Amino acid sequence: xxxxxxxxxxxxxxxxxxxxxxxxxxxxxxxxxxxxxxxxxxxxxxxxxxxxxxxxxxxxxxxxxxxxxxxxxxxxxxxxxxxxxxxxxxxxxxxxxxxxxxxxxxxxxxxxxxxxxxxxxxxxxxxxxxxxxxxxxxxxxxxxxxx
Numbered sequence: 001x002x003x004x005x006x007x008x009x010x011x012x013x014x015x016x017x018x019x020x021x022x023x024x025x026x027x028x029x030x031x032x033x034x035x036x037x038x039x040x041x042x043x044x045x046x047x048x049x050x051x052x053x054x055x056x057x058x059x060x061x062x063x064x065x066x067x068x069x070x071x072x073x074x075x076x077x078x079x080x081x082x083x084x085x086x087x088x089x090x091x092x093x094x095x096x097x098x099x100x101x102x103x104x105x106x107x108x109x110x111x112x113x114x115x116x117x118x119x120x121x122x123x124x125x126x127x128x129x130x131x132x133x134x135x136x137x138x139x140x141x142x143x144x145x146x147x
Contacts, residue, residue, distance in 0.1 A: 007065015011102070014058030021051055031108050038112055056109050056116035059102060060123075066099030069127040 015025065021037050022030050034052070041048045103110065110117060 004065055007062050010058045010065070011062025014055055014062060017051070017055045017058060021055070027105070034108065034112065050113070050115075052109060053113045053115050056106075056113040057119070059106050059109065060116060060120060063099035063102045064123065066102070069123060070130050 018030065019025055021040075022033055024030065037051050040051045042051065110120070
């Protein structure tokens with residue numbers, strides 16, 4: 001639960017940044033207005049950050065908490081210890097689907113953020129490598145499937 005709450009905080013920050021920049025949470029309106037903030041940036045700790053990059057970063061951190069990627073994966077093997085229908089429903093039908101849906105629904109943000117797209121590729125590859133490596137050394141079948 002703690003990992004999901006941390007991811008939810010980042011997801012909330014992403015929604016907050018969207019609302020502060022667009023004054024709306026309507027996807028159609030945001031899709032039409034996104035071109036106006038593409039070059040907007042702000043100064044934070046001696047660096048300039050694009051607003052679109054920050055929004056995408058926060059939304060992606062929210063998604064990785066739901067899909068149990070590396071760094072947020074500690075809840076998944078414990079959740080798989082329950083009965084099989086419950087663990088399958090919890091993980092595959094709700095959590096991972098929510099993270100994937102979040103990234104797909106907000107894909108018009110991600111296509112304007114090259115830095116976060118690179119981060120997504122690196123993070124996904126690292127998660128796949130880590131999960132495969134851990135899955136090779138675990139003997140519990142349900143935890144192997146979890147990883």
